[in-house]
Amino acid sequence: MTVVGATGVINALATPIIQVWQMSELAEMTRAYDGKGAVPPDRYGSIDKAMASARAAIPGNNPQFIAFPGGAFSSKHHYAVFFQGDTPLTERMLVPALIDAETGVFTDARPMPWYAQALLFSQPLHFGDYGGLPLKILWAVLTLFTMIVLGSGLYLWLGKRRSGTDALVREVETGGTLAPAE
Amino acid sequence: MTRRRGLRAVFAIPLLLALASIAGLIVALTGDGVRDAASWIALAIPVFAVGWAMKTRRT
Structure with a gap:
């Protein structure tokens, strides 16, 4: 019960946690793109090309989902391809790879900070579905x-x-x- | 009907139960197969403790 309560608090903080990640880490990874406007949807590049760049940057891991530009999980100019780790423990530790949405060129990839990892672990502990x-x-x-x-x-x-x-x-x-x- | 037992004595076994449950939950996160089985055993401990407590009811 304590675990459910504590993880419930963490899960409820999900939105602020993602927003902090966006403002800090994501902003650092995409510093070169500061000041550019958002990419309009008709200029999005091919997702296959983005996925190929991401896989070249992070070989061997499974992609879990792709975030589109402008959403909560990416910047305004990038696709964010989230990779799972390859052991059962690191399966829940996602590493996002940012690909330029227009050109399909790889920008940066780094693991998410501790508060985002805590959020990823809180989900199974809260719902007991594993x-x-x-x-x-x-x-x-x-x-x-x-x-x-x-x-x-x-x-x-x-x-x-x-x-x-x-x-x-x-x-x-x-x-x-x-x-x-x- | 006051029995003088220190706080520590009262909470010793519950604390062990809590630790076993948390350990069980976390171990299952870290792997599959034998780790899952270990966590089932760890999580069964509090369940059996409740069952035992219900059986040996003392007024």
Whole structure:
């Protein structure tokens, strides 16, 4: 439950985290393009060419998704091809490769900073949707326990509010013969 | 019915359970195959602890 709560906070910060990444790292990687206007869609170059440049820059890894110019995950002039790592751990650590959207030329690629990595790890920890079926089943059982604790706690607390502590004390003293008034 | 047990004694086993669960969750992230199996065992520990606690109810 603690893990879900903590990762929930991190996940909720997703938008600011991406925005900070955009403003800092992404801006550094594309410094040469500062001041140029956004590339209009009719001048976008071929995606195949962009993908080929990206693969040449980062050989061997699988691309996970491509961000188009102007969106939250890229600058205004680049395709961003996000590569997964090749071990199960680094699978979630994406490395974006920026390709100029017009010419298909490789600009820069570097791993994302620690706060973005934290965001990428928070997602599976928050939803428990990894690790094979047994883990998902165990996760569901633990969730059920949490719900029972919450439900029974609420029930007890509401009951106590209605009848008060004195009534409970009376019930104990008389050996259970005087039930608390409803 | 006050029993004098220090705070540490009360929270010792729950802390172990918490550590086992967190370790299980993280290990499953780091790999497939045998690591998944290890994490299932680690995560089953708190589930069994709850089951045991429900069985041995003390008033």
